[in-house]
């Protein structure tokens with residue numbers, strides 16, 4: 001790039017910043033005006049309250065919305081003052097019928113227009129024309145917009161780094177967004193929150209972000225391939241593209257836990273999209289069953305139990321219980337049982353009699369239950385039947401009341417008419433009490449009681465048409481489940497089944513406002529969970545991202561991508577596979593890949609660092625000084641975010657209390673925690689999705705990591721790091737280290 005070109009760019013930047021400043025002044029003035037208008041409206045509201053209140057409230061709401069909209073403009077412009085654009089393409093459109101002329105397309109986080117001429121000074125990265133920046137190098141290029149496909153040629157492609165309004169560097173990028181940029185971005189120390197990647201989105205990622213043709217996208221990719229980033233950028237894209245039909249309230253991100261939600265919470269606001277809803281599956285469940293007479297076992301508590309290396313009979317049975325409850329077989333049994341409840345619940349219901357007179361016949365239960373009402377959830381059917389019975393009882397109640405009145409009058413105990421009526425009503429109620437108790441018992445559905453029945457005795461197995469769905473240990477599983485339920489706890493593995501069961505019997509709290517659902521860490525959900533989500537959000541389109549290699553639950557039968565597309569998908573779904581991993585250095589990437597038995601090749605960014613270090617600790621007393629020294633060395637190298645990842649909370653607590661005296665660090669064991677910067681000790685299942693400059697894996701021995709499921713846990717732990725990885729073990733190293741090519745790591749002597 002010659003000096004003249006640099007000069008031109010300097011002028012462009014200066015002019016752009018001037019325009020932004022000008023627009024900022026106007027928009028801030030506008031804000032002041034809107035603010036004072038709002039104040040005045042509110043003042044009027046208080047003064048006139050009572051007269052045309054409704055209209056004033058509406059006006060105030062409208063103005064508040066307008067005012068927040070006008071407030072977003074200065075915010076956006078302030079961000080632009082820092083870094084107005086990051087890319088440029090010069091594009092010549094073909095076949096316009098006019099003289100060929102190149103358009104200089106500057107690309108940034110938001111659009112900037114010359115307010116007088118209407119000319120685009122900067123295009124939003126999500127604008128159709130900007131897609132070419134991510135998809136093409138120099139030469140033939142095309143993009144799709146409302147007018148159709150636009151073809152042409154890119155004759156210049158340039159990247160900029162502008163910070164605090166100053167040009168840091170710029171260069172022409174001839175082929176694609178270069179590895180050098182990625183190296184620059186990824187070579188840095190990470191901070192406590194995830195950031196946007198708008199200036200370096202890769203082509204394979206861009207395809208997913210901008211897909212406009214499918215209702216469900218399934219994205220599979222190895223650790224660090226940008227699945228979360230892509231999902232979040234896709235939200236920003238959809239909110240931009242469909243801004244007339246959806247807003248942030250119509251999008252829901254389903255995260256594995258609140259810690260992760262906090263970790264990703266900056267990305268969308270950085271792109272100007274605030275307030276997108278984030279929930280966990282557990283949150284959705286709580287909304288679905290807000291008055292449950294039973295405590296749910298939390299995910300953290302559950303994972304802690306199953307990752308605690310125990311092997312007594314109850315734990316072995318629990319493992320089998322979990323495998324079964326998340327299997328298709330249990331799904332079949334549950335459906336068969338539901339079918340039974342929906343058709344046979346009232347089979348044994350008796351005649352309803354009062355004073356020897358049959359009010360509601362035994363056959364009528366069935367007649368109503370399976371007749372006109374049969375399309376309704378069971379709970380509603382029973383409520384309707386109750387209403388019929390009550391309707392028939394009303395004249396009887398009236399007659400009994402009259403009878404009681406007559407008795408009181410005959411006894412001549414009371415003279416006051418009102419007192420007589422009141423006493424008669426009380427007497428009638430008393431006579432009806434046991435009758436209504438019985439009606440309550442028969443018509444008030446308790447899904448929990450019905451669910452519990454599934455685990456009582458052998459009746460279901462005896463009448464089941466598909467006995468092979470029942471596991472050998474069915475009776476033991478029944479006993480274990482009942483013992484939890486009798487203690488007032490709904491086990492984690494029963495939650496999806498029960499929620500589904502309850503939903504079918506009493507109706508799901510359907511949310512039609514959610515138009516797009518993002519599911520991260522999709523490999524951790526069971527088929528039943530997907531079925532619940534599909535039912536809860538019927539109007540939603542889906543972006544589902546995950547990595548089967550990172551399924552950290554050792555026993556849960558989680559849904560495969562085929563299962564997901566069978567449940568969610570329709571003819572308008574598509575699967576993508578990301579093949580490149582961005583997070584870790586080449587050496588760490590190769591080490592992590594070797595942990596997996598699946599040898600699918602994963603491409604790494606050409607970024608080098610030191611080999612992962614494996615250290616044998618001779619005895620447990622050495623652990624603390626060795627960890628302290630390793631941490632000090634890493635800090636000395638300039639890295640400041642260190643994750644000491646343990647398999648479970650029990651181990652994490654132990655490590656934390658050992659180190660706490662010597663080092664400033666945090667223990668993160670609660671899903672509700674926010675993500676801390678610095679040195680953290682954290683269990684494997686909470687570290688999912690997070691990343692650190694350096695990761696220290698404690699207890700990488702054969703006791704903790706030898707089964708196939710533990711292979712995935714170790715892989716997930718090791719893939720959390722960008723720059724440094726150290727593993728420590730005492731006794732025998734993990735099977736996966738022993739199986740690995742020794743060239744992939746260095747054996748580090750104990751350093752004290």
Ligand SMILES: Nc1ncnc2c1ncn2[C@@H]1O[C@H](COP(=O)(O)OP(=O)(O)OP(=O)(O)O)[C@@H](O)[C@H]1O
Pocket residue numbers: 182185186195197200201202205221222223224225226227228229230547550582583688689690691719
């Ligand atoms: N195109 C890109 N440019 C720059 N950085 C990128 C790009 N894609 C991904 N990254 C970075 O790579 C890291 C991993 O991204 P992300 O967490 O989205 O991956 P993931 O596939 O969800 O990972 P995991 O499954 O391991 O949790 C992040 O630091 C992210 O910013």
